[in-house]
Amino acid sequence: MLRVQGKAVHQCDSGWVPVFVDQEQSISLMSVGFLLEKPDEAVVWRGPKKNALIKQFVSDVAWGQLDYLVVDTPPGTSDEHMAVVDALRPYSPLGALVVTTPQAVSVGDVRRELTFCKKVGLRVIGVVENMSGFVCPHCEECTNIFSRGGGEELARHAGVPFLGSVPLDPELTRSLEEGRDFIQGFPESPAFPALSCIAQKILNEAPVGLS
Amino acid sequence: MEEVPHDCPGVSSAQAGRGASCQGCPNQGLCASGAAAAPDPAIEEIKEKMKTVKHKILVLSGKGGVGKSTFSAHLAHGLAEDENTQVALLDIDICGPSIPKIMGLEGEQVHQSGSGWSPVFLEDNLGVMSVGFLLSSPDDAVIWRGPKKNGMIKQFLRDVDWGEVDYLIVDTPPGTSDEHLSAVQYLAAAHIDGAVIITTPQEVSLQDVRKEINFCHKVKLPIIGVVENMSGFTCPKCQKESQIFLPTTGGAEVMCRDLKVPLLGKVPLDPRIGKSCDKGESFFAEAPDSPATLAYRSIIQNAELSWQPYLAFKN
Numbered sequence: 001m002l003r004v005q006g007k008a009v010h011q012c013d014s015g016w017v018p019v020f021v022d023q024e025q026s027i028s029l030m031s032v033g034f035l036l037e038k039p040d041e042a043v044v045w046r047g048p049k050k051n052a053l054i055k056q057f058v059s060d061v062a063w064g065q066l067d068y069l070v071v072d073t074p075p076g077t078s079d080e081h082m083a084v085v086d087a088l089r090p091y092s093p094l095g096a097l098v099v100t101t102p103q104a105v106s107v108g109d110v111r112r113e114l115t116f117c118k119k120v121g122l123r124v125i126g127v128v129e130n131m132s133g134f135v136c137p138h139c140e141e142c143t144n145i146f147s148r149g150g151g152e153e154l155a156r157h158a159g160v161p162f163l164g165s166v167p168l169d170p171e172l173t174r175s176l177e178e179g180r181d182f183i184q185g186f187p188e189s190p191a192f193p194a195l196s197c198i199a200q201k202i203l204n205e206a207p208v209g210l211s
Numbered sequence: 212m213e214e215v216p217h218d219c220p221g222v223s224s225a226q227a228g229r230g231a232s233c234q235g236c237p238n239q240g241l242c243a244s245g246a247a248a249a250p251d252p253a254i255e256e257i258k259e260k261m262k263t264v265k266h267k268i269l270v271l272s273g274k275g276g277v278g279k280s281t282f283s284a285h286l287a288h289g290l291a292e293d294e295n296t297q298v299a300l301l302d303i304d305i306c307g308p309s310i311p312k313i314m315g316l317e318g319e320q321v322h323q324s325g326s327g328w329s330p331v332f333l334e335d336n337l338g339v340m341s342v343g344f345l346l347s348s349p350d351d352a353v354i355w356r357g358p359k360k361n362g363m364i365k366q367f368l369r370d371v372d373w374g375e376v377d378y379l380i381v382d383t384p385p386g387t388s389d390e391h392l393s394a395v396q397y398l399a400a401a402h403i404d405g406a407v408i409i410t411t412p413q414e415v416s417l418q419d420v421r422k423e424i425n426f427c428h429k430v431k432l433p434i435i436g437v438v439e440n441m442s443g444f445t446c447p448k449c450q451k452e453s454q455i456f457l458p459t460t461g462g463a464e465v466m467c468r469d470l471k472v473p474l475l476g477k478v479p480l481d482p483r484i485g486k487s488c489d490k491g492e493s494f495f496a497e498a499p500d501s502p503a504t505l506a507y508r509s510i511i512q513n514a515e516l517s518w519q520p521y522l523a524f525k526n
Contacts (some may be wrong), residue, residue, distance in 0.1 A: 001415060040421040042387045044429060048220050048355030050388070075275040075385060076306035077354045104489035109307040115352035145482045149487060170455050177459040180432035184404050198461060209333065 003179025009034045014062040014168060022181075030061050047079035054080060056085035068206075070127045075109070077116040085120045094206050095123035097163070101155060103147040107154045115157045125163070125205060127155040128198060134163035135190055142167075163201050166194040220359050227276050241483055254400050257368045261401035264299070264376040266518050267436065268405040269394060271427075273419020275385040278440040278478070279409045280309040280513075281488055282507075283382035287314075288493040289511045291337040299330060299376045300339045300369055303394060304384040305360045306353050308343035315491025340371050357389035364393045383420035385419075387426040395430045404518045405433035407475065411441045412458035417466050424470055435517045436473035438510055439463035444480040445502070455480065473517070476510035478503050 002021040009030070018028035032043060051102045063069065071088070074080055085093075096117050100110040110127075117124050124159060129151025134144050145168065155162035169191040175182035186192060219236070220226040227233070228243025241436040261267065270286070272279040281356075283300060291298040302310035311317045311331075318525065319331045321344045330338030342353060342363060355363075373379065384390055395403070406427055410420045427434050439462055444453050460466075467474040481503040495504050 019465075039418065040425055042422040042426040042429060044387045044392065044426055046389050046392065049222070077352050078360065079356050079389075080305050082354065082356065102487045105280070105309050105312050105485070106276075108312050109309060112307070112352040113348050116354055119352060119354060134444065134455060136449060136451070137448060137453060138447040138451040141446055141448035143444075143447060143482055145379050145444065145455075145480050146485050147482075168455050170453065170457055173413055173455065173457050174459065177457060 001176045001179060002027070005039065005179075006031070007034060012062055015060045016056075016062060018061055018063060030057055038042045050079050053197060054083040055087050058084070059125075059189040063079040081116065085122055093122065094202075095125040097125050097128060097202070098160075099130050100151045102129050102144065102165075104150055106146070107150040110154060111158070112150075114154075114160065116134070119149045124158070124202045125202060126161035127151050128163050129165040131168050134168040136196060137167040137170075159166070163203075164194050166191050166198070217363070219356070223242070241492075244394075252399070253365050253369050254397060257365075257397050258400035260369055260373070261379075261398065264323040264373055264379045264401070266377060267379045267381065267398060267401065267403045269381045269382055269383060269391075269403065269432065270409065271391065271406050272422050273305065273387075273421075273423040274410070274416050277385075277409050277416060278388070279385070279486060280304070280313055281367060281494075282407070282409050282438060282440065282478075283380050284310060284313040284488070284508055285494060286511060286514075287327050287337060287339075287380050288495055289507065290380075291334060291361045291496075294336055296336060297375055297377045298337045299373050299379045300337070300382065301371075301379060301509045302341035303341065303364050303367065305342050305355060305390065305467055307384060308341045308346075308353075309341035310341045310382055311487045312355050312491060314339055317349070317491065321345060328366075329372055330510070338373070338376075340367055360389050361393040364390060365397055368397050387423060391426065392430070394431055402482075403432060404452045405435040407435050407514060408437045409440055409465050410437060411456045412439055412454070412462040413456045413522060414458075414460040417463065420466065421470070423450050424472060434472045435514050436475035437463050437467050438475050439477040441462060441480050441497075442477035447482075475512070475513045476506050478506045478510070 004019050004021050007019045009019065016030065018030045021027045021029055055062060056151055073084065098110060098113055099108050115123060132148055132151070133142050133144050151165065152162045167190045169189050171186045171189050174180050174189045175185055180197050183192065219232060228239050231244065233239045250310050270279055270283040287298050287300040290296055293467055300310060302308050306495065314333055316331050316333060322329045322330065330340045331344055332338045381394055383394065408420055410416045410424050424434060441456050444455050446453065463474055481498065481501050483498045483501060484494050484503055487497045490509045498504055
């Protein structure tokens with residue numbers, strides 16, 4: 001999604017060097033994807049092996065001076081989630097951004113994710129409702145393909161902030177497919193203001209420069 | 212269920228019983244002696260149990276959110292339309308058990324009988340089992356590490372009284388980890404017909420499907436075929452089609468051709484699918500003429516061709 005597939009991870013004195021995704025070197029990335037010999041290789045690991053790698057990603061990568069560390073997780077409330085919460089606990093994480101799609105089946109799982117956060121003492125920054133409506137490019141009619149409003153209702157039920165809804169946008173999918181910067185490429189997209197607004201809310205929570 | 216330590220190295224690991232985290236574990240002696248690395252007796256027990264189950268189908272996906280549980284549920288609905296076909300749906304997504312909701316069985320409980328746990332029956336010929344039925348609240352989180360999840364899956368396969376079943380459909384979480392390995396390992400001695408893999412059209416999804424296909428090859432699980440979900444959207448107002456999840460590398464069709472696995476079909480987006488699942492109703496009943504319903508039916512027919520030889524035994 002960030003157009004750095006196939007890059008290699010190198011070692012330096014302070015650990016693994018993360019891969020920079022942009023010329024300005026403002027975004028660096030670490031992923032098990034960089035450690036696979038072939039892109040189609042399946043990582044068929046049980047919990048303990050996954051936990052060990054996650055610990056290494058936190059403690060053995062030479063992240064350098066960072067303003068924000070964003071951790072993308074798989075769905076669920078299992079090994080990976082417990083491992084990363086344990087590994088990051090000494091560093092006082094800002095919290096969790098919990099993403100759902102609007103329909104009840106999705107919200108049904110995400111409720112449990114919020115319980116997980118509570119149980120492990122991880123603050124919830126807020127809930128994002130993704131894939132929230134699709135505006136037909138031909139006639140501008142908005143269809144709620146995956147229903148609407150479930151994310152907002154969930155946030156209310158759980159007493160956590162609702163950060164916003166992001167609509168479906170084929171240009172966003174295309175950008176991710178091509179590894180292009182969506183924010184730069186499609187500022188006119190309906191998804192752009194939604195994503196910007198959410199990012200701004202997080203920046204307001206923890207502006208750069210404040211510890 | 213046995214308590215396992217937080218950092219259990221795994222019973223078949225070289226560190227089993229010897230690691231620092233093994234201290235105090237009730238199974239430490241067993242692991243240290245190597246007995247735990249021996250084949251699990253449950254495998255034979257499950258083989259016996261599965262003798263009354265004709266066909267076993269795993270539904271897999273590389274990514275989450277591609278419609279795997281929706282497909283599993285509707286495969287079950289579709290097969291159970293014939294009252295003479297006995298269908299069982301097993302949900303082994305321990306952390307995100309969606310099947311009870313999709314099948315309209317939220318809040319149901321599992322009962323014990325002399326012959327084991329009874330599945331929850333939606334119809335006389337359609338039984339369902341999920342960890343969802345064992346949780347008391349919709350907010351309860353299942354915060355379990357691999358070994359405990361594996362124990363649950365073992366129980367589902369060994370201790371549920373499935374009875375005489377024509378099709379056991381196993382809905383899985385996304386990925387290639389504990390749950391998938393356990394399902395394959397515990398069913399090792401009982402024949403699995405194969406796996407249906409669900410994807411959406413974009414390359415980001417297909418990348419994970421290729422890994423899923425490699426997983427199947429690695430564990431010698433036959434692939435019944437791939438289903439491309441969310442394949443195009445027809446606007447209900449202007450009837451023009453849009454691709455939301457763009458098949459930038461040719462979608463599942465090209466991938467299946469390259470990897471020589473069957474493409475069972477493509478299902479278009481239809482807002483009524485999500486609504487039906489939310490209400491716990493069959494989409495086939497809700498929208499019988501939808502292109503999505505027709506696509507599902509065709510996919511089920513194509514999938515049936517792969518277990519055709521076994522139909523001869525049934526008749």
